[in-house]
Structure formats: C-alpha cells, structure tokens
Amino acid sequence: xxxxxxxFCSSTVYPGHGIQFVRNDAKIFHFCRSKCHKNFKMxxxxxxxxxxxxxxxxxxxxxxxxxxxxxxxxxxxxxxxDRNLAENTLKAIKKIDKIRSDRASDHIKNRLKTxxxxxxxxxxxxxxxxxxxxxxxxxxxxxxxxxxxxxKVNVSQAQTEENQPMEE
Amino acid sequence: xxxxxxxxITVVPNGKDFIDVILSRTQRQTPTVxxxxxxxxxxxxxxxxxxxxxxxxxxxxxxxxxxEFPCLDDIQSILWSLISKIAKDYVKxxxxxxxxxxxxxxxxxxxxxxxxxxxxxxxxLAYLEQIRQHMARLPSIDPNTRTMLICGYPNVGKxxxxxxxxxxxxxxxxxxxxxKSLFVGHTDYKYLRYQVIDTPGILxxxxxDRNIIEMCSITVLAHLRAAVLFFLDISGSxxxxxxxxxxxxxxxxxxxxxxxxxxxxxxxDLQPLDGISEADRKLVMEMKGEAMKTVIGVLLIMSxxxxxxxxxxxxxxxxxxxxxxxxxxxxxxxxxxxxNRFCVALPKPRDQKERPACIPQAVLETKAKQAAxxxxxxxxxxxxxxxxxxxxxxxxxxxxxxxxxDEWKEDIMPEILDGHNVxxxxxxxxLLRLExxxxxxxxxxxxxxxxxxxxxxxSLLIQQHRMKKSTAESRPVVPRKFDTDRxxxxxxxxxxxxxxxxxxxxAINRARSKSRGRKRERSxxxxxxxxxxxxxxxxxxxxxxxxxxxxxxxxxxxxxxxxVVPGEGLKDxxxxxxxxKLAKKSVLKRNKNARRGEADRVIPTLKPKHLFSGKRSxxxxxxx
Numbered sequence: 001x002x003x004x005x006x007x008f009c010s011s012t013v014y015p016g017h018g019i020q021f022v023r024n025d026a027k028i029f030h031f032c033r034s035k036c037h038k039n040f041k042m043x044x045x046x047x048x049x050x051x052x053x054x055x056x057x058x059x060x061x062x063x064x065x066x067x068x069x070x071x072x073x074x075x076x077x078x079x080x081x082d083r084n085l086a087e088n089t090l091k092a093i094k095k096i097d098k099i100r101s102d103r104a105s106d107h108i109k110n111r112l113k114t115x116x117x118x119x120x121x122x123x124x125x126x127x128x129x130x131x132x133x134x135x136x137x138x139x140x141x142x143x144x145x146x147x148x149x150x151x152k153v154n155v156s157q158a159q160t161e162e163n164q165p166m167e168e
Numbered sequence: 169x170x171x172x173x174x175x176x177i178t179v180v181p182n183g184k185d186f187i188d189v190i191l192s193r194t195q196r197q198t199p200t201v202x203x204x205x206x207x208x209x210x211x212x213x214x215x216x217x218x219x220x221x222x223x224x225x226x227x228x229x230x231x232x233x234x235x236e237f238p239c240l241d242d243i244q245s246i247l248w249s250l251i252s253k254i255a256k257d258y259v260k261x262x263x264x265x266x267x268x269x270x271x272x273x274x275x276x277x278x279x280x281x282x283x284x285x286x287x288x289x290x291x292x293l294a295y296l297e298q299i300r301q302h303m304a305r306l307p308s309i310d311p312n313t314r315t316m317l318i319c320g321y322p323n324v325g326k327x328x329x330x331x332x333x334x335x336x337x338x339x340x341x342x343x344x345x346x347x348k349s350l351f352v353g354h355t356d357y358k359y360l361r362y363q364v365i366d367t368p369g370i371l372x373x374x375x376x377d378r379n380i381i382e383m384c385s386i387t388v389l390a391h392l393r394a395a396v397l398f399f400l401d402i403s404g405s406x407x408x409x410x411x412x413x414x415x416x417x418x419x420x421x422x423x424x425x426x427x428x429x430x431x432x433x434x435x436x437d438l439q440p441l442d443g444i445s446e447a448d449r450k451l452v453m454e455m456k457g458e459a460m461k462t463v464i465g466v467l468l469i470m471s472x473x474x475x476x477x478x479x480x481x482x483x484x485x486x487x488x489x490x491x492x493x494x495x496x497x498x499x500x501x502x503x504x505x506x507x508n509r510f511c512v513a514l515p516k517p518r519d520q521k522e523r524p525a526c527i528p529q530a531v532l533e534t535k536a537k538q539a540a541x542x543x544x545x546x547x548x549x550x551x552x553x554x555x556x557x558x559x560x561x562x563x564x565x566x567x568x569x570x571x572x573x574d575e576w577k578e579d580i581m582p583e584i585l586d587g588h589n590v591x592x593x594x595x596x597x598x599l600l601r602l603e604x605x606x607x608x609x610x611x612x613x614x615x616x617x618x619x620x621x622x623x624x625x626x627s628l629l630i631q632q633h634r635m636k637k638s639t640a641e642s643r644p645v646v647p648r649k650f651d652t653d654r655x656x657x658x659x660x661x662x663x664x665x666x667x668x669x670x671x672x673x674x675a676i677n678r679a680r681s682k683s684r685g686r687k688r689e690r691s692x693x694x695x696x697x698x699x700x701x702x703x704x705x706x707x708x709x710x711x712x713x714x715x716x717x718x719x720x721x722x723x724x725x726x727x728x729x730x731x732v733v734p735g736e737g738l739k740d741x742x743x744x745x746x747x748x749k750l751a752k753k754s755v756l757k758r759n760k761n762a763r764r765g766e767a768d769r770v771i772p773t774l775k776p777k778h779l780f781s782g783k784r785s786x787x788x789x790x791x792x
Contacts, residue, residue, distance in 0.1 A: 003587065080571065081581065086590075090590065092602045096602065
C-alpha cells in the first residue's frame with residue numbers, strides 16, 4: 001500500500017480514492033479526484049493552473065529547494081527489518097515534518113514581508129497626508145489629547161520628565 | 169518369402185482390372201505418335217517395343233503376386249511361359265512387317281492374345297484375392313521365436329490367463345468356443361519377448377471328426393516348436409469332468425513330443441487341489457507322471473480370478489522354454505561360432521579374502537537418520553491439519569524470518585504516517601542526518617538561556633582580568649599557597665562545583681586529606697586603596713565589592729585624577745599627575761615584594777633550600 005502523489009495537483013492520493021490512468025507507453029498517472037482527472041483530459045498544463053503545487057513551486061510561491069526534501073525518497077532496495085530503525089524513523093518523520101512546515105511558512109512569511117512593510121509605509125504616508133480630511137490641523141494643534149501624530153519635541157531635561165508620565 | 173507379414177501382400181487385381189492397368193501403362197510409357205512416312209525400321213521398332221513392354225509388365229506383375237503368396241511356384245512358370253511364347257511369336261512376325269497398318273494390326277493381335285490369357289485366369293486371380301484377404305486377418309506368428317501355447321478343453325480359463333499375462337484383450341464368456349481362432353499376445357521375461365498363443369478349446373474326439381476351429385489348435389500344436397501349457401479345470405465348472413480332460417490329454421500327448429510341458433490346474437479358488445476325489449487325484453497324478461517323462465514337465469496350480477499363482481506359472485513356462493532353447497543351441501554346430509564371440513572377463517582373485525562393497529559408517533548412519541527424519545518431520549500440512557484444517561488455520565509466514573532479534577518477528581510496522589510513506593524515509597543513518605538538520609535550525613529557548621549564562625560568565629571573567637591587568641604592575645606575584653584573601657578554600661570549591669552541577673563531596677574530602685597541617689601563614693591584611701589586593705572572583709560578591717571599592721566607576725561622583733582640588737597644595741594638574749606618578753613609583757617595589765609597608769622586612773624563610781644546596785653545572789659552589 002502506498003500513498004501516491006496526484007499528477008496534476010501534487011496532493012496525496014489515499015487508498016480508495018482517485019483514478020489511475022495507464023497510457024500506451026506504460027506511464028502511470030495518478031489523480032486524486034475527478035477535478036484533476038478532467039483537467040488532465042482537457043490537456044491542461046498543471047504548471048499554468050494557479051491552484052496546483054506545480055504552479056506555486058514554479059513561480060516561487062512555495063519553498064522549492066530544501067534539505068528536508070532529501071529525506072523522502074523512493075527507495076527500491078528493501079531493508080531488513082530492524083525495530084530500532086523503525087522506531088527512529090517514525091520519530092524522525094515527525095520532526096522532519098515539523099521543520100519542513102516551519103521552513104515553508106517562514107518562506108512564505110518572508111515573501112510577504114516586503115509587501116507588508118511597503119503597505120505600512122504607504123499607510124503612514126497616507127495618514128500624514130490625508131489627516132486633514134478627517135480632522136482640522138488647527139484643532140489637532142490645540143487639543144493635544146486628540147493628537148494622532150507624534151509631536152516632535154526638543155529634548156531637554158524638564159520636558160522629558162513631563163513626557164514620561166504621559167507615556168506611561 | 170515373407171512369411172509373417174501376410175498383411176503386407178499387395179492386392180491381387182481381378183482379370184479385367186489387371187488388363188486395363190497393363191494396357192494403359194503401355195500406352196503411357198511408350199511413345200505414342202507414329203507417322204506413315206517414317207522409315208519402316210522405325211515403325212517396326214515402335215511396335216515391337218510396345219509388344220515387348222506389355223509382355224514384360226505382365227511378367228513383372230504376375231511374378232510379384234506369386235512371390236508374395238507363399239506357395240504358388242508351379243503356376244508361375246506356366247503363365248510366364250505362355251505369355252512369353254506369345255510375345256516371341258509376334259515379335260518375329262513384326263520383324264517382317266512392311267507397312268504401318270500391318271505392324272499395327274500385329275501389335276494389336278499380340279496384345280489381344282495376351283489379354284485373353286489373363287482373362288482366362290481371371291477366376292483364379294479372384295480366388296487368390298480372397299485368400300489374401302483371409303490371410304491378412306490372420307495373426308502374425310513368428311515360428312522361430314520363443315512361443316508358449318495354451319491349450320485345453322473349452323471354458324477352462326485359457327483366454328483369461330492370456331489376458332492376465334499379456335495385453336491381449338481376448339473375449340472371455342461363459343459359453344464354450346468363445347475363442348474361435350488363434351490369438352497372439354506378447355509378454356516379457358528376463359528381458360526377452362515371448363509369444364503367447366491362445367487357442368480355441370479342443371474336445372475329445374477322433375481326429376477325423378474335428379471341426380475347423382479345433383483343427384486350428386491341433387495344427388498349431390503340431391507345427392510350432394513351443395512350450396505347451398495344458399490347462400486343467402479342477403473344479404469342473406467348465407462342464408467337463410477331470411476324467412474327460414485327462415482322456416483328452418492322453419489322446420494328444422503325442423503332439424507334446426520335445427516340447428516343455430506344464431500342466432496347469434486352474435480355478436483353485438473354487439476347488440483346491442487337495443479337495444478333489446481320490447480317483448480324480450489319481451488321474452491328475454498320472455498326467456503329471458506323463459509330463460515328467462517328457463522333456464521337462466511340472467504341475468502347477470493357480471487361479472486367474474484371484475491372480476494367485478499366475479505369475480509363477482508364467483515364470484516357470486518361460487524358464488523351461490528358455491533352458492530348452494539354450495540347450496539346443498549349445499548342441500548345434502553354430503554354437504562354436506557364438507562361443508568365440510563371447511568372453512566374460514572376471515578379475516582374478518588374489519586370495520580367498522572376501523571383499524564386499526565398502527560403505528562408510530557415516531553414510532549408513534546418515535541414511536538411517538534421514539529415513540527416520542522423513543517419518544518424524546512435521547510438515548506445514550500436518551500443522552494445518554492439527555489446528556483446524558484449511559479454512560480455520562492460517563500459516564504463519566513470518567516463522568522463518570531471519571532477523572537480528574527473534575522478538576521482532578511478530579512486529580507490525582506501519583506503512584503510512586501523517587500522509588507520508590514510511591518506507592520512503594527508512595535510512596540506516598537517519599539519526600545522523602536528522603541531527604545535522606537540526607543544527608541548521610535556530611537554537612531552542614533552553615539553548616539560548618544557556619548561551620546567555622555563558623556570555624555573562626565570560627564577561628565577568630574578562631572584567632576581572634582587566635582589573636588584574638591594570639594593577640599588575642604593583643601587585644606582588646604570590647604563590648597560591650599564600651592565600652591572601654583566603655579564597656582557595658574547600659567551601660568555595662564546593663560551591664563552584666555544585667553550581668556547575670557536580671557533586672563536590674569526593675573532591676573536598678580528597679583535598680582535605682591531602683593538605684598538610686600548616687601553621688597559619690602570615691596573612692596579609694586587607695587594604696583599601698587603588699591597588700586593591702582584594703580581588704575576589706566569587707560571582708556576586710565580586711561585583712558588589714568592585715562597586716563599593718572602586719573609585720573610578722560611577723561617573724556622578726568621579727573627578728578626573730588630574731584635577732587639582734583646592735587645598736591639596738599643588739600648583740596645577742600637571743604637577744598633580746607628576747606627584748601621583750612619584751607616589752606610585754615609590755610604592756611599586758615594595759608591593760612587588762609583597763611588603764605590607766615600609767617597615768616590613770620579614771624574611772619568611774631565612775635559608776631557602778634551593779639556594780643553599782645542589783651542585784652547579786658550571787662554576788663554583790663557594791658562595792650560593
């Protein structure tokens with residue numbers, strides 16, 4: 001019993017699910033559900049279909065190269081059963097999984113970080129420029145409790161002492 | 169003359185067919201076309217050829233027929249001479265034929281006369297054909313080979329005996345004369361083939377009254393040189409009494425001359441030999457006596473129904489026949505030639521010692537053991553049968569697995585875990601690789617804590633070192649045993665070791681046992697001052713002391729050292745600097761010698777040993 005990868009979307013095909021198609025040149029295609037199967041029959045290229053893993057990897061959305069991928073490799077030579085080895089393998093799988101998923105999420109976070117920073121910068125700029133639409137500048141200057149901006153104050157001893165209680 | 173293969177005789181054609189065949193052959197095989205205008209010699213030749221050809225053909229065919237038939241010699245010559253005479257006459261006439269038509273008519277006449285001759289013998293040909301057909305159906309008997317004849321009254325069991333020892337499937341029925349003609353079967357004995365001939369039953373009648381069927385058996389008995397098995401029905405269930413059978417025996421015993429005779433008492437399952445009446449027994453004994461008188465005779469009992477004794481009879485008959493034949497051969501002249509060709513080579517025995525085949529004891533033992541094992545070994549099938557049969561018991565396939573540890577034989581290993589195939593991850597050094605992987609990752613919080621502690625401790629050490637360095641100039645280099653600050657104590661060692669996580673008790677005990685009882689060394693009092701002999705490396709105390717003692721720390725209370733405080737009596741900062749310098753210089757030498765003050769002139773050891781003893785490598789030892 002083996003878990004296969006769907007040829008189209010690269011998700012795992014569990015036993016009892018999906019369809020296997022064997023072509024005349026003896027190449028076997030596994031599909032996880034009829035959606036992938038029908039897309040295949042329409043001759044669509046998974047690398048161009050946005051929701052597939054192939055697309056995401058190709059366009060750098062998901063992590064491509066990592067040492068954690070080296071652990072999972074189809075082995076054709078059977079190994080003699082060893083209980084300790086089996087135990088270690090099972091424990092290792094969990095750890096490797098965790099590390100891989102952490103790295104993958106880091107990858108995505110990094111990718112999204114520049115966007116986030118940029119959005120923040122834009123937001124700040126917009127706040128500065130557009131506050132006059134919401135509050136009159138004169139009103140803001142007078143009533144410091146309603147200030148939304150940071151007031152630039154000269155640093156001197158007395159004033160810093162004043163500021164400290166306010167900040168707290 | 170082929171005697172055995174009656175089946176292979178060619179079909180004898182009847183008269184008309186014969187003629188047709190010959191004439192058409194003549195027409196085909198000889199040239200057919202001839203013209204008037206040819207030379208006369210050529211014409212003559214042409215027709216002569218035809219006549220001759222026809223004559224030859226007739227001759228050939230007739231001679232083949234006659235040859236194949238066993239006994240028609242005289243007819244052959246007559247026919248042949250007739251036809252050749254005709255042919256010769258007409259050939260002579262043809263020699264003088266002058267015209268085409270004359271030659272042709274001569275030829276026609278010749279052929280015609282030959283054909284009439286054949287037509288005349290047409291009925292005989294038909295008769296021959298019938299004979300041929302009849303003969304083809306006869307069984308092929310080789311008169312020269314080893315033969316066994318079975319004879320006796322009807323229904324005594326001859327055919328059933330035949331069925332038992334050969335593969336012949338002869339009809340066996342309760343009525344008499346079931347077997348109407350001869351049947352031949354073959355059997356083997358000592359790697360030789362024996363013919364067994366089954367005959368129809370013979371009744372006790374005068375020779376002239378016998379019918380055709382009986383004559384078959386008689387003829388065969390008379391002419392074949394074979395072993396004779398005379399069958400006797402002991403029980404009388406054939407319908408004829410023993411006396412009748414005995415009478416028959418006596419009447420045909422003349423035919424048994426020079427033939428190995430065996431009297432076979434059949435049907436002993438119905439009536440054992442011992443149970444017959446006195447008179448009958450007497451008759452049987454008489455027959456036996458007769459048999460003994462001939463070449464080699466014997467009486468045997470058997471029953472074809474129970475197959476009891478059948479093989480014995482066959483073996484006896486074959487044996488006797490073989491012996492007789494061998495004897496005869498030995499007596500004949502041909503034997504000398506044969507003997508010359510045989511030579512049996514035996515190795516010459518060296519001495520009287522017997523040397524049988526040598527089988528090592530080990531081989532015998534293993535053979536015996538194997539045999540025992542084979543019986544005792546329990547097969548999987550036996551195991552299955554014991555535990556409930558095929559549907560109930562399922563064999564344990566893992567029983568004979570070869571593993572490092574036999575406890576693992578019944579282990580169930582998962583094939584799938586969290587959406588991964590476990591087999592894809594199996595690697596003997598997976599642990600190593602996992603470690604490497606984890607190294608690539610960031611440090612865990614525990615590791616980071618430990619790292620922070622390490623850094624803190626390291627920074628403390630560095631601070632202490634720096635302080636030592638700054639006052640190194642005016643600090644004395646005192647050996648550890650003069651423990652000024654009393655910091656090298658066992659309690660301190662214990663505290664440090666326990667903070668590292670070790671158990672200090674052993675170390676403390678050892679230190680205490682090893683230390684010599686010293687008198688209290690001259691302890692140097694603690695002093696205030698910039699020189700700060702008080703350098704304690706203990707963690708918490710150190711920093712506290714440093715904070716209290718050092719005067720150069722907090723900025724809020726510090727003054728630059730060169731600043732002149734009014735009231736000191738110095739001119740300016742330069743002068744102050746110089747003063748400080750001079751002051752330090754004066755103290756330096758004293759501090760270096762670990763002197764407490766100006767007045768400290770103590771000599772700890774007046775005569776240190778190393779200065780007052782020992783040889784010199786070079787120089788004198790007068791003053792040391």
